[in-house]
Amino acid sequence: MxxxxxxxxxxxxxxxxxxxxxxxxxxxxxxxxxxxxxxxxxxxxxxxxxxxxxxxxxxxxxxxxxxAEGLPPVSRARARAALGLLLLPLTGLLYLTPALPPGLPSMALIVLASVVVLTLVLRAEAAAGTRALAVLGALAPPLAGLGGILDKVFQAGHPWRNEPDGSQYVWASDSWVVVLGQLAMLLLGLGLPVLAGLRLRRAETAGLSLDVLALLLTPAVGLATALLLSGSRLGTSVGTMLDGPLLVVALVCAATLLAAGGLLLARPGLAVLTKALVLAAVLAAPVGVVLLAQHETRLAGTVWDAGAEPPRDIAADLTRAVPDSVRAPAPAWVPDDQSTRLGLGLLFVVVLPLAAAWRVRGREL
Amino acid sequence: MSVTTDAQLLAQLRRGVIEHCVLALLERGPRYGFDLVRELAAVEGLGTSEGTIYPLLSRLRKDGLLETSWQPSDQGPPRRYYELTAQGRTALEVFHRHWRSFRAAVDEVLEGDK
Known part of the structure; x- marks a missing residue:
C-alpha cells in the first residue's frame, strides 16, 4: 500500500x-x-x-x-475573497438565458454577486497591485457583460447610405476589431476574476505593482474600448446617447495609463531602453484606440426597381473601390487604408504595452 | 518590547541554525532523505517536525549547498540521497568558525561574573 x-x-x-x-x-x-x-x-x-x-x-x-517554505499564511478573509472571485465567472451563465439582454432578475443577480465579491475583496488584506487586480476582477463580469450587450445593440442598428447610382454602402466597425474587442470583453469578464482569485489565493511573493498591472491590462481594455467607441458612433439612438459617457470612460482609462507610465518613469533602476518603451507604450496606446475605433465603409449591395434590369454588372461591384464621397469620416491624421490602421492600432494597443510590461517585470524579478 | 513566548524564542533560535545542522549531518556522507529527516527531527531541543525539514532541504538544494541523486534500494523503489556540495562544505566551515565565537560571546554575556 x-x-x-x-x-x-x-x-x-x-x-x-x-x-x-x-x-x-x-x-x-x-x-x-x-x-x-x-x-x-x-x-x-x-x-x-x-x-x-x-x-x-x-x-x-x-x-x-x-x-517553512517561507511564505506568510493566507488569511481566511483572503481565502474567502479568492473563492468568491473564482466562482464569479459562473454568473456568465445568466447571459445565456433566452432573453437578450438578460432580464432584470438575471442582471440583479449578476450585480449582487459582483457586489458581494467586491465586499469580500475590500475586507481582505493584500498588496496594492493584488488588491487592484481583485477589485477589477470583481467588477469585470457585469461591466464586460454590459459592454457585450451594448456592442450588440450598437452593431445591430447601423444605417445604410444609398447613392444615386443605386449603390448601397454601410459604415461599420472594423471586422477584426469586432472579433478582437468581443474576445477582449470575454477575457476580461471571465479571465480577470479567475486570475485575481488565483493570485489572491497565494501568499504575496513578488508583488504586482499597480503601474505594471495597468500596462498588462491595456491590450484587453484598449480593444474593448475601441470596439465600444466605434459602435457608439454608428448612429444608433442608444449609441448617440452613450457616445459622450463612453468617451469620458476612455479618457479616464487613458489618464490612468499615463499616470502609471509617469510612476514607472520615476522609478529608479529602470534601464533607459525600458523607460523609452514605457513612454512609447503609454503615449501610443490612446492613439491606437483611436485608430482601431474608426469605421470601415463596405459596399452593401445595389438597389434597383422591382421588375427592372439591374443598373450595371452586379458581379463587378464586388471589386469596385469605395468612392471617397461615401467613406466614413475620420480625423485627417488617420491613414485611409484599413489594414494600416489595424496594424498600427494593434502595435500601439497590444504589442507596445505588453513589451513594456515584460521589460519592467524582467527587471523586477 | 513584546514578550517572546517559549515557542517563538525557540523558533527564532532554530531559524538561525537549523540549515547548518542539516549540513553538519551530511558532512559525514550522503544520506537517504527519509533517514536524514528522521534523525534531525529526533534531535532533542531542536523542536523540528519532520514535515518542515523538506522545505529546508529544498532551499539548501536551490542555494547549491546540497545536491540529490537517486540510488537503487533493495527494499523498494529508488531512493533520493542528499549530499553536501563543495559550496555546502565551505558554508559549514564558515558557520563552525562563527558559531564557536558567537556561542562563547553569548555564554559570556549570559554567565556574567558567575
Whole structure:
C-alpha cells in the first residue's frame, strides 16, 4: 500500500494539498513528491496502524510544512475573497438565458454577486497591485457583460447610405476589431476574476505593482474600448446617447495609463531602453484606440426597381473601390487604408504595452 | 518590547541554525532523505517536525549547498540521497568558525561574573 491509498497518509496529504494552495507551482509539486516518498517509507517501515499513525503525526501540521517554505499564511478573509472571485465567472451563465439582454432578475443577480465579491475583496488584506487586480476582477463580469450587450445593440442598428447610382454602402466597425474587442470583453469578464482569485489565493511573493498591472491590462481594455467607441458612433439612438459617457470612460482609462507610465518613469533602476518603451507604450496606446475605433465603409449591395434590369454588372461591384464621397469620416491624421490602421492600432494597443510590461517585470524579478 | 513566548524564542533560535545542522549531518556522507529527516527531527531541543525539514532541504538544494541523486534500494523503489556540495562544505566551515565565537560571546554575556 502507498501513501495515496493509505487512509492516515492520504488524509495528511489532503490537508497538505489544502494548505499548499498558496505555494506556486512547480514548487508545490516537488514538495508533495518528497512528502509522498517520506510517507511511502513510513508505511513500508511501520509494523502496525498505531505505529504508522504516530509516524504520520511526527510529520507535524501540514500548515507548518507550508509555512517553512517561507511564505506568510493566507488569511481566511483572503481565502474567502479568492473563492468568491473564482466562482464569479459562473454568473456568465445568466447571459445565456433566452432573453437578450438578460432580464432584470438575471442582471440583479449578476450585480449582487459582483457586489458581494467586491465586499469580500475590500475586507481582505493584500498588496496594492493584488488588491487592484481583485477589485477589477470583481467588477469585470457585469461591466464586460454590459459592454457585450451594448456592442450588440450598437452593431445591430447601423444605417445604410444609398447613392444615386443605386449603390448601397454601410459604415461599420472594423471586422477584426469586432472579433478582437468581443474576445477582449470575454477575457476580461471571465479571465480577470479567475486570475485575481488565483493570485489572491497565494501568499504575496513578488508583488504586482499597480503601474505594471495597468500596462498588462491595456491590450484587453484598449480593444474593448475601441470596439465600444466605434459602435457608439454608428448612429444608433442608444449609441448617440452613450457616445459622450463612453468617451469620458476612455479618457479616464487613458489618464490612468499615463499616470502609471509617469510612476514607472520615476522609478529608479529602470534601464533607459525600458523607460523609452514605457513612454512609447503609454503615449501610443490612446492613439491606437483611436485608430482601431474608426469605421470601415463596405459596399452593401445595389438597389434597383422591382421588375427592372439591374443598373450595371452586379458581379463587378464586388471589386469596385469605395468612392471617397461615401467613406466614413475620420480625423485627417488617420491613414485611409484599413489594414494600416489595424496594424498600427494593434502595435500601439497590444504589442507596445505588453513589451513594456515584460521589460519592467524582467527587471523586477 | 513584546514578550517572546517559549515557542517563538525557540523558533527564532532554530531559524538561525537549523540549515547548518542539516549540513553538519551530511558532512559525514550522503544520506537517504527519509533517514536524514528522521534523525534531525529526533534531535532533542531542536523542536523540528519532520514535515518542515523538506522545505529546508529544498532551499539548501536551490542555494547549491546540497545536491540529490537517486540510488537503487533493495527494499523498494529508488531512493533520493542528499549530499553536501563543495559550496555546502565551505558554508559549514564558515558557520563552525562563527558559531564557536558567537556561542562563547553569548555564554559570556549570559554567565556574567558567575
Amino acid at each position: 502507498n501513501a495515496v491509498k493509505h487512509s492516515a497518509a492520504a488524509e495528511w496529504l489532503a490537508r497538505f494539498d489544502r494548505a499548499a494552495a498558496a505555494l506556486p507551482q512547480p514548487r508545490r509539486g516537488e514538495l508533495r513528491q518528497e512528502l509522498v516518498e517520506h510517507l511511502d517509507a513510513l508505511i513500508a517501515e511501520a509494523a502496525s496502524e498505531e505505529e504508522l499513525a504516530a509516524a504520520v503525526a511526527r510529520l507535524g501540521d501540514p500548515a507548518e510544512t507550508v509555512a
